[in-house]
Amino acid sequence: MLNKEDYLSYLRGKKSNVYVLGKKAEDVTEDPVLKPAISIINKCLDLASDPKYSNIMLETSHLTGKKVNRFSHLTMSKEDLVKRLEHVAFLQTKTGSCTMRCAGTNALNALYSITYDMDKKLGTDYHDKFVKYVKHVQDDDLIVGCGMMDVKGVRPLRPHQQPDLDFHLRIVEERSDGVIVRGCKAHQTVSAISHEYLIVPCKVLGENEKEYAIAFAIDVNTEGIIHIQQHNFQDSRHVVAEQGSIDFGNINYGSSFACTSLMIFDDVFVPNEKIFMHGEYQYTYPLIRRFSAHARLAEGGCRPRMIDLLIGAGQALSEYSGLDKESHIKDKLTQLSFLSQSIRGPALAAAYQGSTTPSGIYIPDFLLCSTSKLQAIHANYEANKLINDVAGGFINSMPSEKDYKNPALHDFMEKYLARVPGVPAENIIRIFRFIESISMSPVVGALHYGGGTLEAQNVTIRGETNFQEYKKWALSLAGITPEIP
Amino acid sequence: MLNKEDYLSYLRGKKSNVYVLGKKAEDVTEDPVLKPAISIINKCLDLASDPKYSNIMLETSHLTGKKVNRFSHLTMSKEDLVKRLEHVAFLQTKTGSCTMRCAGTNALNALYSITYDMDKKLGTDYHDKFVKYVKHVQDDDLIVGCGMMDVKGVRPLRPHQQPDLDFHLRIVEERSDGVIVRGCKAHQTVSAISHEYLIVPCKVLGENEKEYAIAFAIDVNTEGIIHIQQHNFQDSRHVVAEQGSIDFGNINYGSSFACTSLMIFDDVFVPNEKIFMHGEYQYTYPLIRRFSAHARLAEGGCRPRMIDLLIGAGQALSEYSGLDKESHIKDKLTQLSFLSQSIRGPALAAAYQGSTTPSGIYIPDFLLCSTSKLQAIHANYEANKLINDVAGGFINSMPSEKDYKNPALHDFMEKYLARVPGVPAENIIRIFRFIESISMSPVVGALHYGGGTLEAQNVTIRGETNFQEYKKWALSLAGITPEIP
Amino acid sequence: MLNKEDYLSYLRGKKSNVYVLGKKAEDVTEDPVLKPAISIINKCLDLASDPKYSNIMLETSHLTGKKVNRFSHLTMSKEDLVKRLEHVAFLQTKTGSCTMRCAGTNALNALYSITYDMDKKLGTDYHDKFVKYVKHVQDDDLIVGCGMMDVKGVRPLRPHQQPDLDFHLRIVEERSDGVIVRGCKAHQTVSAISHEYLIVPCKVLGENEKEYAIAFAIDVNTEGIIHIQQHNFQDSRHVVAEQGSIDFGNINYGSSFACTSLMIFDDVFVPNEKIFMHGEYQYTYPLIRRFSAHARLAEGGCRPRMIDLLIGAGQALSEYSGLDKESHIKDKLTQLSFLSQSIRGPALAAAYQGSTTPSGIYIPDFLLCSTSKLQAIHANYEANKLINDVAGGFINSMPSEKDYKNPALHDFMEKYLARVPGVPAENIIRIFRFIESISMSPVVGALHYGGGTLEAQNVTIRGETNFQEYKKWALSLAGITPEIP
Amino acid sequence: MLNKEDYLSYLRGKKSNVYVLGKKAEDVTEDPVLKPAISIINKCLDLASDPKYSNIMLETSHLTGKKVNRFSHLTMSKEDLVKRLEHVAFLQTKTGSCTMRCAGTNALNALYSITYDMDKKLGTDYHDKFVKYVKHVQDDDLIVGCGMMDVKGVRPLRPHQQPDLDFHLRIVEERSDGVIVRGCKAHQTVSAISHEYLIVPCKVLGENEKEYAIAFAIDVNTEGIIHIQQHNFQDSRHVVAEQGSIDFGNINYGSSFACTSLMIFDDVFVPNEKIFMHGEYQYTYPLIRRFSAHARLAEGGCRPRMIDLLIGAGQALSEYSGLDKESHIKDKLTQLSFLSQSIRGPALAAAYQGSTTPSGIYIPDFLLCSTSKLQAIHANYEANKLINDVAGGFINSMPSEKDYKNPALHDFMEKYLARVPGVPAENIIRIFRFIESISMSPVVGALHYGGGTLEAQNVTIRGETNFQEYKKWALSLAGITPEIP
Numbered sequence A, B, C, D: 001m002l003n004k005e006d007y008l009s010y011l012r013g014k015k016s017n018v019y020v021l022g023k024k025a026e027d028v029t030e031d032p033v034l035k036p037a038i039s040i041i042n043k044c045l046d047l048a049s050d051p052k053y054s055n056i057m058l059e060t061s062h063l064t065g066k067k068v069n070r071f072s073h074l075t076m077s078k079e080d081l082v083k084r085l086e087h088v089a090f091l092q093t094k095t096g097s098c099t100m101r102c103a104g105t106n107a108l109n110a111l112y113s114i115t116y117d118m119d120k121k122l123g124t125d126y127h128d129k130f131v132k133y134v135k136h137v138q139d140d141d142l143i144v145g146c147g148m149m150d151v152k153g154v155r156p157l158r159p160h161q162q163p164d165l166d167f168h169l170r171i172v173e174e175r176s177d178g179v180i181v182r183g184c185k186a187h188q189t190v191s192a193i194s195h196e197y198l199i200v201p202c203k204v205l206g207e208n209e210k211e212y213a214i215a216f217a218i219d220v221n222t223e224g225i226i227h228i229q230q231h232n233f234q235d236s237r238h239v240v241a242e243q244g245s246i247d248f249g250n251i252n253y254g255s256s257f258a259c260t261s262l263m264i265f266d267d268v269f270v271p272n273e274k275i276f277m278h279g280e281y282q283y284t285y286p287l288i289r290r291f292s293a294h295a296r297l298a299e300g301g302c303r304p305r306m307i308d309l310l311i312g313a314g315q316a317l318s319e320y321s322g323l324d325k326e327s328h329i330k331d332k333l334t335q336l337s338f339l340s341q342s343i344r345g346p347a348l349a350a351a352y353q354g355s356t357t358p359s360g361i362y363i364p365d366f367l368l369c370s371t372s373k374l375q376a377i378h379a380n381y382e383a384n385k386l387i388n389d390v391a392g393g394f395i396n397s398m399p400s401e402k403d404y405k406n407p408a409l410h411d412f413m414e415k416y417l418a419r420v421p422g423v424p425a426e427n428i429i430r431i432f433r434f435i436e437s438i439s440m441s442p443v444v445g446a447l448h449y450g451g452g453t454l455e456a457q458n459v460t461i462r463g464e465t466n467f468q469e470y471k472k473w474a475l476s477l478a479g480i481t482p483e484i485p
Helices: A004-013 A035-048 A051-057 A078-095 A102-122 A126-140 A207-212 A233-240 A281-321 A327-352 A366-391 A401-405 A407-416 A425-439 A442-448 A454-464 A467-478 B004-013 B035-049 B051-057 B078-095 B102-122 B126-140 B207-212 B233-240 B281-321 B327-352 B366-391 B401-405 B407-417 B425-439 B442-448 B454-464 B467-477 C004-013 C035-048 C051-057 C078-095 C102-122 C126-140 C207-212 C233-240 C281-321 C327-352 C366-391 C401-405 C407-417 C425-439 C442-448 C454-464 C467-478 D004-013 D035-049 D051-057 D078-095 D102-122 D126-140 D207-212 D233-240 D281-321 D327-352 D366-391 D401-405 D407-417 D425-439 D442-448 D454-464 D467-477
Strands: A018-020 A058-060 A067-069 A144-147 A170-175 A178-188 A196-199 A214-219 A225-229 A261-271 A275-278 B018-020 B058-060 B067-069 B144-147 B170-175 B178-188 B196-199 B214-219 B225-229 B261-271 B275-278 C018-020 C058-060 C067-069 C144-147 C170-175 C178-188 C196-199 C214-219 C225-229 C261-271 C275-278 D018-020 D058-060 D067-069 D144-147 D170-175 D178-188 D196-199 D214-219 D225-229 D261-271 D275-278
Touching (some): A035 A051, A078 A327, A102 A126, A102 A281, A144 A178, A170 A207, A178 A275, A207 A281, A233 D233, A275 A281, A281 A366, A281 A425, A281 A454, A327 A366, A327 B327, A327 B366, A366 A425, A366 A454, A366 D454, A407 D225, A407 D261, A467 B281, B004 B035, B035 B051, B035 B078, B078 B281, B078 B327, B102 B281, B126 B275, B207 B281, B214 B261, B233 C233, B261 C407, B275 B281, B366 B425, B366 B442, B366 B454, B366 C366, B401 B407, B407 C261, C035 C078, C051 C058, C051 C078, C067 C126, C078 C281, C078 C327, C102 C144, C102 C196, C102 C281, C126 C275, C170 C207, C170 C261, C178 C214, C178 C275, C207 C281, C214 C261, C281 C425, C327 C366, C327 D327, C327 D454, C366 C442, C366 D327, C401 C425, C467 D281, D004 D035, D035 D051, D051 D058, D078 D327, D102 D126, D102 D144, D102 D196, D102 D281, D126 D275, D178 D275, D207 D281, D281 D425, D327 D366, D366 D425, D401 D407, D407 D425
Parallel strands (some): A018 A225, A144 A196, B018 B225, D018 D225
Antiparallel strands (some): A170 A178, A196 A214, C170 C178, C178 C261, C214 C275, C225 C261, D178 D261, D214 D275
16 A cells, blocks of 8 residues: 555656745645645555554455555445544544545545446446546555535626636537546645546536536646645745744644645546546536535544544643633533534434445435534634633744744743643643644634535535425424415 | 323322312313323324334333333334434424423433342342333333432532431331332422332432432322422413413423422332332442433434424414515524534434443433533524524414404404415414414423533533543644653 | 503503403403503502602603603603613613513604604604694603504515505595504504504505505504404413412513503594604605614613523522532623623613714614614523523422412422522522513513514614725725726 | 834834844844734824824823823723724724734823822822823823733742742842832733833732732833744744735735734833832732723724624625625625624723723723623634635635746636636735635634633623622512511
8 A cells, every 4th residue: 555655756756736835846745835734644644554543544445355545445334434434533633634635535435426326327337437446546545636616706607607617617628538628626635745636516517517517537747737735824834834843733734724726727638538427417416415415524523523632732731721620611621522522423423324325335414414514613613712712812922933942032931931830831832832723723714625614504404404394293283284275 | 002091091090199280180181281291191102002103102122022112112222222312303293392201211221221230230139120110111001200300409518418308309217118218309290190200319429328329110199299280381371271272382282391290209108129229329320320311312302303393383484474485584494404403413423322231221422412412402592593583573472362263353363464365364373373382482491301401411521521532632743742741 | 740540540441442362351450461561560650750760760851841751751862862771771670571661762752853854854744743742742641652563464575565455554544634544563562551652664665655654643542443462471370370479470570571462453543633654655764763773772771681680580599509609600690791781782882872863863873772682682592591501490390389378288398499598498489480480481582572683683784884885994905906907 | 293214213223132933133124023013003103193083093181281192192081982992993994903002001091090099098109100101101102012911820829829939020129229020921912112111910919919019111122121022823924925915915914913022021120210019919909900991992992893894805705706695695794793893882882881080090891891802702703704604715725926926827816716707816815815814813813812811701790790789689579578588
C-alpha cells in the first residue's frame, strides 16, 4: 500500500499546476501553505500501515477480497457505514483536522451505485468501467478527491440560462475517444495534492442541460487543469510560522483547510474509459442525493470529535488555571459534550437506519444525516462561544513563539503566563494556540463543506418530511374525518 | 390477554383509594378527570389485540416463549430496544398522549437485571422471585407502573438527614413475613388506574441509609395506599367539557397527564415474596442508572412524534388558511421537523449502541439517551414557539364547542371562523383545539417526567464524558508530552 | 373618577350581549370566567384612586388640564412614554396579569394623531370630533378597548378578494346620519366588560377597499354587537375553582386572558359623530404603524415584569426547598433576569428615541420596540424552560386545594409537601400554583397579542432596517467605489 | 489638536520598547503588524479635525470650556453618555474596527469620580491631581489607554495568595517621591502606540492587599515597560499582505485587534503626582464597577454596527449573486438586524437610565449595560452563523489578491468568480474578504474585551437583580403573607 515516501516522491514528481499566493508551487512538498495538508495525508498513511490500527483504517474489498484503505472502501453494509463514521471520528482525534479524503469516498460510493442503476435501466456500460476504476484505486491505494461544487454564477439561474455557460462545468466538445470539458470547481479540498479526481454535477439537471450531466475521473495533473490555492487566515499563519512550532497550535497540521483550491478546467480532455455519466441528466438527482447523504454522515463523525478536542483543551486549561472545580466551567464543558453528542447521535442513527441500493451500496438515512449536519452547524457556533468563555482573552492576544524564545522576553513570559505552580508557561501557550487553531480558525465558518449550508439541510429536511402523513395522524386525533366533507 | 372490558370491570371492582378534586372517586371509570387516561390505556389494549399491529404491540417473552404485551417485555437485544422506541413512537401517533406505562417497563427491565447481579454477587434470591413476578405480569397481562420519585423534602439533604425521615419512602418496621413501609411517591403517572406497582429508591444511597434501599411490587389497592390526583389546567377542561367533544382537542384522550397522582404509603405491609431489594444500598446506583437510561430512551420515542403531530396540525391549519405555500410557514414546519429528528436521532443511536448486562438485559447508551432527553427539553419550548407562531391567536381565544353549538351563535361562528372555501369552521376549531391540547397544555412543562429535569441530564452527561481522554488527545496534538514535566 | 362600585353597577346594568360557555351571561359580575378579569380592572381603579400611586396611575391631560387615568392619557412627550412603560410594568407587579386596557390607549394615541394629519391634509373634521371624544373618555373615566384584528379569512387574499367580503369589518350601508358596519373582530381582550370600543382597520388598504377603511367608537352594548368569550385552559380552572382560592395561583386574578372575546358586528349602526376615518385608505398604513408601535412598546413594560414575577417565585421556592445556594439554580434565576432586561432595554430605548408626530403625539421608535417585542417572544419560551427546571414536577401534578382541605388528606399533604422546616406546605402549594398560573397558562402562547406575531416583528424589522445605507458603509471599507463601475 | 503628522512623528520619535514577532520594532509606523492599528488612530484624528463631524467627534470640556476630543471628554450628563454611544457607533461605520481608545475614556471617567469620592471621604488630594492630569490630556489631545486586566495566575486565589505575588500588578517599593511597581497587564489594546496609560486594579481588594490598590498614569515609553505584541491569525495576514490590498478585506484597517500587547512593568517608577489611588482598597469596588459600566456601554455602540456592516456586506453580496429577493436570505439579513438592535437597545436604555455620581460624572445603569454586553456575546456567534450561511464557502477559500493579479490566473478568476453581469469579480472578492475580516477574524472570539466575559456579565446581572423584591411581589399575588408565619 501507499506509504509516506512514495506519496512524497509522487508529489515531487508531479508537473506543477498548483498556484499558491500568486506563484506556481514548483515543489508542493516544500510549500509552507501546503505542507500541513500533506502532513495530514501522511499521518493517515502512517496509521493505515500501523497494524495496531488496521481494524479501523483498513477493510476487505468486496471487489478484490484484499485489504484496502477505508477511504477507498465501498460501504456494502450497515457495519461498513458505522465503521466509516468511527473512522472519521478516530482520524479527528489523531489529526485535529479535516483529513480531506471524504469527498472522494462519497463519490466512489455514489458513482458505484448510480452507474449500476444506469446500466440496469439504460443498458450502458458505466458500471463495469467504474468497477475497473475502483479496483485500480484500491489496488494502487490512490488518493482520490471529488469535485462537485461549481462556481454557479447567478444563483437563481439554471446552468443553461447563465450569462456564462461555463459557470457549471460542461462538455464543450464531443470526440470519438472522449470529451473536452470546461468549467471551474470551487472549494476543492485535496485536488492539489491528490492522484485522481472524480468530477460530478452539482445540480439536479433537466433535459436541456445534458452537456452538464457529465461524471468522470481524471488525473489531477492533466493538461488544462489549474489549482489555485485558497488564502485564508490560517494559511497566513503557515507562512509566518514554522510547522511544528507552538504557533501552529495543532503543531503538525495547523489547519483543516490548508489545501482548498479553485480548480479550473481549461478545455480538458477526458477519455471515454474514465467517463461514468454522459448526458443522463435524470440520474443527477439520485447521484447528488447519495453523495450528499454520505457527505453529511461523515461530518457526523469529525465534527463531534472536533468539539471533544475543544473539551479536552478546555479541561487542560482549566486545570492549569486552577478552575477545574468551578461550577460554570464544568457546566460549559458539559454543554460542549452535549453539543458533541447531539451531532453524533443523529449521524449514528442515520448509519444504522440506512438502506441498500440495488448495487448493494448501503447509504445513510437522508433525513437523519441532514439533521446531524444541521445540528453540527448550530453547535459549531455555540461551541465556540462556550470554549471562548472557558478560555478567556489569550485566544486572541497571545504573543508569538518567537517572542517566547527571545531571551529578552522569555523570562517575563515564563513568569507572567504561568498559572498553577509546576505547569510551565509553554504548556499554557500551547493550549491557547491549540484552542485558537480550532475555535478562531477558518473552520469556524467552514460548515458549508461536507454536505452544504444550513439552508441546504433545511431543503432536505423539508423534502424528507412526510407532512401529509403527519397531518393524517393529527386530523384523526382531532376527529376530522374525512378531511374535507 | 387483557381486554378493554376486563380492564374496565377490574377498575369498577377496585376498592377506591383514589381522590379527585377533594373527593373519593367511587367509580374511577366514570370520573371525568380519570376517563381520558383510562381511554388511553384502553386504546393501547385495543391495538394490542388487533392482529394488524401485533408486530409492534406484542413480542415473544424469553421467559415463557409466549406472546406478551410489549410493555411487559424485557429487552434482551438491540432489536428489542429499537422496537421499543418504535412502539412508543407509534403509540404517540395513535393517542397523541403519554401512554403512562413506560415507567413500569423501565422498572421491569432494571429490576430484572439488578436482581440478577445481586444474586450472583450476594447469593440472595431476588432474581428468582422477580422472574416469577414478571411471568405473572406477562401471563395475566397486568398494567404495571413504577414509583421512583420521592417527595424529597429539603433538597440538598440526604434521606437520613431530613427533618422528616419519611421524605423518602422507607422501611419503618421489619417483620418476619415482610416489611412495613412509609413514604410518598410523587408524580405517579398511572398508579390510580393500574394493577400493580413497582416501588424503587430514587436516590443513590449510602451504608447508613439501608432502610431506604427497598424495592418491591405491590397491588395499587393495598390497604394504606392513597392516590391523590393532580389538578392541572387540562384536568379542569376535562371537568368542564365532555370527552369526545371538540374542546378536548385530542378528542378522546385530551391530555397526557390526566392521571398523575401523589401516592401515599401510610404504613403499608409488603410481603417478602414481593421484595426485590432489601438494604442493598450499593445497588441503588446501577438500578437508578439502568432505569433512567430506559426512561430517557422512551422519551426519544414519544417526544419526536408529539412534535410531528404539531407539524401535521400546522400543515392542516396552513392549508385551511391558504398559507401552505408561504415561505415562513414552510420554514417553521421544517424547523419543527428538524427538532423532532434531533431528539429521535440520539435516542435511536442510544438503542443501537447499548450494552448487555450480565442478566442479558440490553440497556441503552446512557450518554446518548441523556443527550436525546436534554435535546427534547430544549426542543419542546422551541417547538411551542414555532407552532404558536404558525397557528396564531386562536390557540388562546377560541370560544367553546357549546358556543359553536348554540343556535344563536352557530351561524356567526361558521361564517367568521371559516377560511379557505369548502373547509367547515368546525375543522378549523378542531385543529386549534388540537394544537392547544399539546402546545398550551401541561405537557409544555412536563419534561421532568420520563427521565428527569434538564439539570439531571447535565449531571449524567458530565459523568459520562471522558474529559481526561479528550484532554490526552488535545495535549498530544498541541505537543504537550508529558503533561507536566 | 370611576370607582369600583360605579364600575360594578355599570356592568350589572348592562344589557347582556356576552356569551360564556354557550350561554348568555345574565350578570357578568357573577360569571366565574369573567370575574378574574373584572377584578383586574377593579384593582387598577383602586390603585388609581390611591394617593400613594397617583404619580404613576394618573397624569395631567393636555386637553383639559385635569388629572386623568394614565390609560386615557395621550403621550405628548418622551417623559409621557417612559412613564407609560413604567405604568404597565408597575401594574404587572400588582396584578400578575394583562390589565387589558393597553389596546385602548394605543388606539387613542394613534387616532388622535392620524385624525390630525387627515384634517390638515384633507380638510376633514375628524380631529375635532376625536378631541371631543377623548375629553369625554377622560372626564368620565371610561374603560375603552380597541378592536383591530379582523378574522381575516383566507390569509393571502386582500379584503376585497375574500370568499366572504365580511372577513374584514366593513361598511355595508351608508346613511346620512352614519353607517352600518358588519364583520367580526377576534381576540378582543376587554370588549365584554368595557364601556367603549374603538374599531380600526387591521390591514393597509388600497383604493378599491374604501369600505374597509373605517374607524369609529362605539358603546360595547350597542344593538347588533355580540361578544363570545374564549374558552381556554385557564378559564376552565376559573369554572372549577373559586376566585381567591389557592388553585388560582395568582389568587385574585388567575389569568391575564380571562376576558378575550370574539366580537361580532351584525349590521351595527355607527353615528357620524363617532366616525373618525371613512374611506381614507391611504391613512391605514400610518394608523396601523403608530398603533403597533405603541402596542409593542407596552409589551416591553409588562413582559419583563412577568418574568420578574417568575424570578421572585423561583427565588421563594428555592428558599423553601433549601436550593437557593445551588449554583445551577442561581444561574437559571440570573438568566431569567437577563431575559427580562433584554426585553425591557430595547423598549426603554424605543421610548427615549421616539419621535413627535405633527399632532404632538410622541410615538416610540418602531425598530426598537419591535426588537423588544420579538425578544419578548423568544424570551417567553426560554423563561418557561428555565422556571420549569427550577421548579420541578409539581407545576404539573399538584393536587387541588379541595384535596388539601379534605381532612382525610390534609395531614398527609402537609407532611409530604413540606420542605424546609417552618415553611407550611400551603406556601409551597401556593408557589407552585403561582408559577403554574404564568408558565403553564395560555399566556405561554399569547405572544401574538399586543403587537402581533414573531413574523409580524420580522416584517417590521426588515422594513425599518436601512440595508442600502449599511451596504454603503461596507462597500466603502472594502474599497468598492463606485459600486458598479 | 493632535493631527496625523504629529502623531506619526511622535511614534517615530519614541524610544522603542515594543516587540513584534520576537523582534523590537525599531519604527512602529513601518511595522506591518502595527500599521493597521495606527491607521485607525489616524482615521479618528482625521474625523476629529473635519468640521463636518465636529458635533460627534468633539465636545466642550466642563473643565476648560474648550472643545476636546470626545475620547477625552468626561460624561457629565445623560446627553454626554448617549452621545458617547453614538460616537462609538459612528466610528465603527467609518473604520469597521475597534478604535482602541474606549478603555482610556472609561478610566478617565471612573478615576475622576472615584478620586472625588476618596478626597471627600478621606481628605486625600487625588482629585485635584487628576483634574490637572485630565486637563493636560484634553489640552494636548493625548492618546490615553487603560491597563486593568492583570495576568491573574491561579484564578481562584486572591492576589496575596498567589504563588507569584506579581501576578497582579503591585507596589514593590515605596519611595518619598513615588513608588516602584511590578506586574503585567494583559490584552492591552493600544499601549504600544499611545502616549499615556492609566493603570488600575482589576480585582476588588481587601485590607491585606493594599499594595495592589494602586492607580496611576504613566508614559507608555517609561523605562522598564515592555510591550509584547499579540500574534493572532489576522496579524499574520498583515504580515503576508500589503495594507490597502484586497486581502485586507477592510482594506485600510484589516483588523480591530492589531495592537493588543502584553504590557510588562519591570520595576517601574511612578512619581507621586501621577498616583491617583494608593492603598485605598475599599475604593476598588466602585472603581471597577464604574469602569466596567462604561466599558460595557461602549460595546453597545460598536458591536451593533459591526453586525450592521455584516448586513451591508451580505446585502451587497446577495445583490451580486442574484439572491437579494430570496426569502431565506432576506430572513437572515433581517435576523441580523434584530440581533444588532437587541444589543443597541439595552445599551441606549442604560445610557438614558444612568445615574450621577457625587463628582458629577454620569454613569450608565449597570444592569442594563451588562444585559447589552451579554446579548452582544450571544449575538456575535449567532451573527456569524447567519452571515456565513448568507455568504457561502468563499469566506474560507478565496484565493489571494496575488493570484488575482497574476496574468496567468487573472482571466480565469475574472470569468469564474463573476456572478450577476456587470459586477466585476473584484467586487465579489472584496466583499468576501470584508466578511472574512469580521466574521472569520479574531474578533469572533474577542468578546472578552470591553467589559469582560459572558460569566462576568452573569455575575453582574445576578448582583444587580433584586431577587428579594421580586419575591415579595410574587408572594403577595400568591396570597403568602407573612412569608413565614
